[in-house]
Amino acid sequence: DAKTTQPPSMDCAEGRAANLPCNHSTISGNEYVYWYRQIHSQGPQYIIHGLKNNETNEMASLIITEDRKSSTLILPHATLRDTAVYYCIVSYSSNTGKLIFGQGTTLQVKP
Amino acid sequence: EPEVTQTPSHQVTQMGQEVILRCVPISNHLYFYWYRQILGQKVEFLVSFYNNEISEKSEIFDDQFSVERPDGSNFTLKIRSTKLEDSAMYFCASSSPGQIEYSNQPQHFGDGTRLSIL
Secondary structure: OOOOEOOOEEEEEOOOOEEEEEEOOOOOOOEEEEEEEEOOOOOOEEEEEEOOOOEEOOOOEEEEOOOOOEEEEEEOOOOHHHOEEEEEEEEEOOOOOOOOOOOOEEEEEEO | OOOOEEEOOEEEEOOOOOEEEEEEOOOOOOEEEEEEEOOOOOEEEEEEEEOOEEEEEOOOOOOOEEEEOOOOOOEEEEEOOOOHHHOEEEEEEEEOOOOOOOOOOOOEEOOOEEEEEO
């Protein structure tokens, strides 16, 4: 089973920031938090990941609480093309580790 | 930007037939994966592969499934005798080695092969 909890759906107005929460209260010290999204049953698209510190890239920002039990993915200026299912996944260390997908959050960006 | 490519995009096969799904991972990646997604359900891990060996496999990945890296560029998933319940989207993914232990490079996915079993 997925080790994360996400709201099933969220709406966001186009041009506004989308803040997607994730709870991962059982995360262990060497597990990373990954965010992926899936648009129209295409392959999951990597967004961002982090261990302890907040992270930012060209797509999004990731805010991880100090106790690491929850995180928030921020899309700073959501567009209609950001409408997708967003998955928060915790994964142990290395590249040999599987990703366990939950149901994710369906984000609907509205004009 | 480099990407994972999968062929064919859609495969239709009669039940009981063998099928091979093909993937070309990102060229410098060393770790390879297959996942599947039955329509309307979650993405499920099948198998991971490194150094010409299976690293980990799920309960779904039974004796009917096999993976192979036949040359330096392709990574294949074979289903020997397909069943109706094998109908799904199959996603290939790849990742590069981390720079340090636990550094975790992300997995990058292809757009999948839709497998339809009749």
